[in-house]
Amino acid sequence: MRIAYLALGLNKFHFKGGVGNKIDTQRGFWRNFGHEEHLFFLTPDEVNHDKATAFQYGPLSRLPLLKNITRFISRSSAMARLIEELRNYHPDLIYLRYGIYAFPLHKIFKLAPVIVELNSNDLVEYRHYGWLSYWSNLFTRGISFRNSSGLVLLSNELAKVPENAALGKPIRVIANGIDFEKNQPLIPPKNITPVITIVASAGAIWHGVDKLIYLAKRFPDLTINIVGDGQENMDGLVPLNIHMLGFVPRDQVRDILMLSDVACGTLALHRKNMQEASPLKVREAVAYGIPLILGYHDTDLSEINNEYILNIPNTEDNVKTYAEEIRSFAYKMMGRRLDREAFRACLDQIHKEEVRLQFFADILEKKKNQI
Incomplete structure (x- = not known):
């Protein structure tokens, strides 16, 4: 398979922390299993990442109202450039790490089957990010989910969220894992108190x-x-x-x-x-x-x-x-x-990636049979 990994909002801290490590580990296992992959992502920061294509965006004004408007325009422009690169990549499948819609994201669904990964209950979490993020997500989340070919959810609880279950999409629950070989055990410390x-x-x-x-x-x-x-x-x-x-x-x-x-x-x-x-x-x-x-x-x-x-x-x-x-x-x-x-x-990541890749293959086979 030729897999395009798409993320809508990775910043420099993500790449220095667990999220960046998770994405890199997933991509590494996909390559080890004989698949091609490439990461395309939107970012508010200047980020240089191996075997990935970044599209930076940001506000063009410091004035509160203009800041939000110009940020939206910049993010949409970055998304349009990303889609053009994505089209030139000719993926068999797009794996979308869910984030708030950026115009014209809807165009990716014409390029290849899209599987959406949802890491949290966005309907609740975005309430903590302010009214603009909450309402933007509420009104646009359906674009990603309704047009997807399948969902990868990180918990059984997310699969039971009424708004997710009602979509009627193929679902695979795959919790986060860890690469045991790259994370070796640590000897216990000799602390005086805990x-x-x-x-x-x-x-x-x-x-x-x-x-x-x-x-x-x-x-x-x-x-x-x-x-x-x-x-x-x-x-x-x-x-x-x-x-x-x-x-x-x-x-x-x-x-x-x-x-x-x-x-x-x-x-x-x-x-x-x-x-x-x-x-x-x-x-x-x-x-x-x-x-x-x-x-x-x-x-x-x-x-x-x-x-x-x-x-x-x-x-x-x-x-x-x-x-x-x-x-x-x-x-x-x-x-x-x-x-x-x-x-x-x-917990071993290698098994979780085998399950994920099989889900990808099942989705592609289903699409093939529908033609």
Whole structure:
């Protein structure tokens, strides 16, 4: 197959973090399986990426009203250029990482069958990005979904969202995975007291960073690293045992996790009306052998009974209610690492890409039979 990977909004931080690594890993496996691929993407930043074609856009004015208008025009112009390059690539299939519609995106559906990957419940998540993003997404999402040939969803919960299920499209649920060969286990640290680390994103309230600040205040003996968010986003001063590290490149995140006893998954998924997810950083922690605290239903992990995983409810008061259990778990995990081989079968990226590629082949075969 000749696959065009299309993304509508990748910035420089994506490429330095988990999203960029995920895309590169997927593309690498596709090549290893004998397929051709190329990444085409829109970006607000100047990004040079191997074997990819970037189309930069941005506002041409600083005035609030003109800023939004000129940004829309610039993004549409970049999209038109991208489509022309896409047409010249002659793909057999287009894999679209879902993002807000950019005119004239609708033209791609005449070039090849399009499979849309949806990573979150966009109907809820875009509420957190402001009224313009929310309404733009609400009115235009149907263009991508109704014209698609199939959907790849990251959770069973997303498949059950009425607006997604009503589309009647072929669906394959494929949670995020990890390349075990590229992420080797880390030796446990020799900390005097427990170190807990969460990899979050600035402004993403569903990560529940505020809950960890409560935990740090209650238990000064715990050290808590918060990667991806900074002091400037907090209300007031944080305790001395909280380390607000801001954005950290992926290779440096590994160094932080190397010194951690426990990694923490998202703690407030309920804030965007979701129960289920498959965070990339949780999978990375498993590959490194780091014990986990999960405050949500993980598509791959939550049904596994393992002493190295502490599951707490996906509720607003989960950390407050289970604070003692979290502290005890952190102490118990000091100097220990989980057996990552126990999770390889459900998390290994190579298997997930085999499933994805078979879905691609099934869609193409179906289209062929319809001719």
